[in-house]
Amino acid sequence: MKPIFFLFVMVVAFGVNAQQEKLRAIIQSDAQWYLRDKVLDPSGEYFPDERLLGQGFALFTYTDGDFQAGIRYENYQNVMLGFPTGYQGEGITYRYARIRRDNWDITVGNFYEQFGSGLIFRSYEERGLGLDNAMDGVRIITKLGQGLKLKGVIGRQRKYFSKGEGIVRGIDLNWSTNEALPFLGKKGIIASLGGSFVSKFQRNFDPILNLPNNVGAFALRSTLNFKGFNWTNEWAHKINDPSYDNGYIYKPGQAILSTLTFSKKGLGILASIKRIDNMSFRSDRNGQQFDLFINFLPPTSKPHTYALAALYPYATQINGEVGGQFEVNYMIPRGSFLGGKYGTRLSLNSAISNSIDKSPLDDDSRGLKGTQGYVSDIFKLGPILYFSDINGSISHKFSKKLKSKFTYFSLKYNKTVLNDGVGDITLLENLGMDSIININAFVWENQFKLMNGQTLRSEIQWALADGFRGDMAMGLVEWTINQKWTLAVQDIYNYGHPTTSRQIHYPIVSLIHFNGPTRVQLGYGRQQQGVFCVGGVCRVVPPSNGLSVSITTSL
């Protein structure tokens, strides 16, 4: 009753007098009517009993000067296929009040926050995946002068319509050095240093293992910016934290992340390396899937947006990985021979991710519950390749009417790890049992301007794979009828699937209507079974066939 009363007060109190800019609302609603598809799902195991599933949310944010308050109502009747089934029913899942005055910034209720890049603390939401580990508690931020900023958080994390039992508390100090050391600015240097400590408390009731009630983690970071170069480093350490993820071993965890970039108009370069060892950190040691993560370990690969390349996504291996990435973006200048009137853009990206060294302990055991688990030499690579990706693209605007882009991808995808979820400890005992799929994919995209403000965008994609899903071809046409209506038709033909009965078409038709901040999308489509990722976090999506409607608006 209390949350509903709170919502009522907010809407009444704010709705009457608030200016448009002070009160904002986001409303989204999605529904799908599922059709029985005997080719896609012969036994009907994925066909939902409800036939029609729908979900939605409304977020109200009120900002007035130094005060802010917000509330989000969510509704799942029932949750759509592919989302975590923990979302059942309806209720207020997010409400907060925040005040910023003088050197203080205080939030009570729910909040999202991260320390550095999130290696030991990040509470965030990814609505597209149904992921939300918002904190419910108190956050205090204060400026100490001389560029020093202190953040303190305490609370518990959201788990669907309830909260995890573990308490999370953390402190972060960031020092923007330029305020205290003005001579740096004169030399064109911008630098900052930071450090954080996060601890969780969860009582131990295990009859056999002596599990720690409190688990602490700390991290240090630095950023240096000089003449177009930017170098960021972050290092994190977590004390022993036996959990479901690591097989209840007592080894401490470590993570290191270093990124160097260079940016100058027309040229951008990025090089990044990272190493993660046993860094799953949740407020419930028995947590699984996305539940109750305290930290976030960013994957160092490029998230692909073209449909066929996106069928082979990569997500960080939280129990251990070493990887790197290199990327160059360059524009051949406008007006040059190869640049033409509008310039030509080139991009090259490569990424690799591999297992870390996990040698057996002195007693020859490895990964055994209740032990240190393994020994790892940080300068040694493990024997398992998780993922590699080399892709390049060239795009050019030939005239006001025609734009074209060509992209090539060469991927190596460890299906056993990334799709089937087999852990490295299991694979180390059975070396060579994993299956690595080689994929070569091409995308040719064109955009033509037609008469009366209409445009036509087309994509031709072709992916050749030596196993798993097999060869596929795809065509897409998107017709912008006017500024209010768009019609898109696409088809993926999985003609080379190793199983003949799965050599089928996956058509999708969508009609989209736009009106200012409102978007209404109607669609029909067949969804492939697979792993769907947003922002480097992935979930398994079952196959489905059906009609969908999605409405989103901001007020």
Next chain:
Amino acid sequence: MKKLIIALSFLSTYHLAAQKLPNAEIINLQGQIINAASIKSKGGPMIISFWATWCKPCINELDAFHDYFIDLEDTGLKVVAISIDDSRTMSKVAPFVAGQAWDYEIFLDPNSNFRRAMGVNNVPHTFLLDENGSIVWQANKYIPGEEEELARKVIALSKGEKINND
């Protein structure tokens, strides 16, 4: 609870005369934290565009509009592109923007603080503000040809004409 109601009722009757962007921490490409409320127009129209390096329509929009942006200098237009790339991809933003040779002002909103305060659900989401900082037009999409429409609106706005959100 009573106290809360009193506090809220009081706030609801309290107005600030000047339109301002909401308070929210965002980061510039040099890594410095600034308050979004401190973003000011150059005395003319201002576009605030929410985007991400993984969002193709967003990039197409910013790219397509750039050809017009150069010609709209007389209107005093300022374009601010807010990247919602999170800690996974935020380090890519600066080199990516450099490779695109964009002349926009770019900021990072890695934990979506500004995004939520502005009522942005999905990207791309573009706002057109008048010289007083009031939102006169917004769109939660990019479809080819919109850049032309937007450029027309900027010119109309700089001439003091009224803009319809259609």
